[in-house]
Amino acid sequence: MSRARKRQLGGIDQMPSGRWRVRIADPVTGARVSIGTFTTKAEAELAFAKALTSQDKGAWVAPSRGRTTLAEYAPEWLDTRLTSRGEVLRPKTRELYDSFLRLHILPALGDTALSRLSTSRVRSWHSRLLATGPGPSTAAKCYRLLRTMLNTAVEDGLLAVNPCSIKGAGVEPNEERSIPTLAEVDALADAIRVDLRALVLLAAFVGLRRGELLALTRRDIDLLHRTINVRVQRQEAKGGGHLITAPKTDAGRRRVVIPASLVPELEAHLERWAGSGPDGILFPGTKGGPLRICVWQREWTRTKAELGLPDVRLHDLRHVAGTLAASTGAGTKELMHRLGHASPRAALLYQHATAQRDAAIADAIDAQLAAGRAAPSASVLRIADR
Structure with missing residues (x-):
């Protein structure tokens, strides 16, 4: 890799302690951020190469932003969320989303950093919600809300990929009801x-x-x-x-x-x-x-x-x-x-x-x-x- 590219994307330098520091340019802010220090230069070069590869794939998130928890992100998302018509959320819709978050999503996932929200963790939460929660229809609504919120987190550069990829989890079951005569x-x-x-x-x-x-x-x-x-x-x-x-x-x-x-x-x-x-x-x-x-x-x-x-x-x-x-x-x-x-x-x-x-x-x-x-x-x- 050329020195010009290293200067543009970050680089490796040795600290006074003797450890090797790896820094990379944040694609969202443009600032150089540290992704860690390593004992040997070879370890640092390997970490640097992996980070560049992740950036090329669009799957890299700055460690500082990846530490944002779902509970920290949710209020900001609600405050800035717009409908498909470019309007702020209606009060009743906001109340509904608030209740889904408060009762069914944040108690289980709120303390989790966005970068640690994996598909397996989301699947585990969704399975428990189906087993002990408010019913399959509400579980599907909660899953769709979480998926939409995390889509925005990906756009904001806080998450590399959306872990809500469980097939059928957002589909509400057809409710068979008799129609009054x-x-x-x-x-x-x-x-x-x-x-x-x-x-x-x-x-x-x-x-x-x-x-x-x-x-x-x-x-x-x-x-x-x-x-x-x-x-x-x-x-x-x-x-x-x-x-x-x-x-x-x-x-x-x-x-x-x-x-x-x-x-x-x-x-x-x-x-x-x-x-x-x-x-x-x-x-x-x-x-x-x-x-x-x-x-x-x-x-x-x-x-x-x-x-x-x-x-x-x-x-x-x-x-x-x-x-x-x-x-x-x-x-x-x-x-x-x-x-x-x-x-x-x-x-x-x-x-x-x-x-x-x-x-x-x-x-x-x-x-x-x-x-x-x-x-x-x-x-x-x-x-x-x-």
Whole structure:
């Protein structure tokens, strides 16, 4: 190796103690850093050659940066993490990541230096999480969070390679759940507090998410054209209060046609229960402000218990809407538009308006409701929420 290259990349020199010091240029900072001292010059030359080879392969990390622990790196990552749209993390997403780190990741791996996070160590952690942790779905979410965080650590020059390379560890198992029948949906709507009846019906027959339902105002409802304009969603912030935010994806912003049989229900609800004025909340609390999620959950739990349906989630009603729409012959793109699903091909899927076909889907749902309110078919077209 030429002297010029040694000067550029580092070098070997003898210390006053007689030991041989090896220094190499940090590819991130450009500064020369020591990788250790050695008894003989031959040992130093071997270490220097190995370090240069690792650099050429992009697998070298400065020892000082490699000592950063996962617990030290995680807060910085959370503070600087941006979404795919270049936005800071939403408060609820930040809270979720915080809980995953605090409860499931950092207790086992937090004290480990990033440079010592090996695939075998990650595999051991993941196996214990599956065996004794919160369940396979949460284990997959935690693994994906760790993998994403360590990808950034590689970009930051703190880690040579990402050790999260366990095949299938980030895949959530398909959860088989029975979908409520139309008779059960009717029973839930009849039994719940009367001012929440329309919320249940919109979830089951239009397919809106809870956050979308709670954010609706009078201006979003167009009964003349039988449409609901989904513009925003409502989330509760930690410590109380609420946030009105845009949907997580562009697909979430949509105008959905209402089955005609729901129009009288919404007319009655608007007349008696919704807030006043164009910005009046469609589903307000009893004191006129936003309906608290804890209040909704308490009423929903009471209603389910009375009917002997304790396992039904509000999100299961959204699956009812998807099943009904699929059974009309709606195509995948049409279903994705109606339910606000996203995909890697979202830009292509949502470039063209589907309002006319959406109205036909709503009319077909109406026909099913009028034809005896039979249970949804067992052959359900599932599209995972994004």
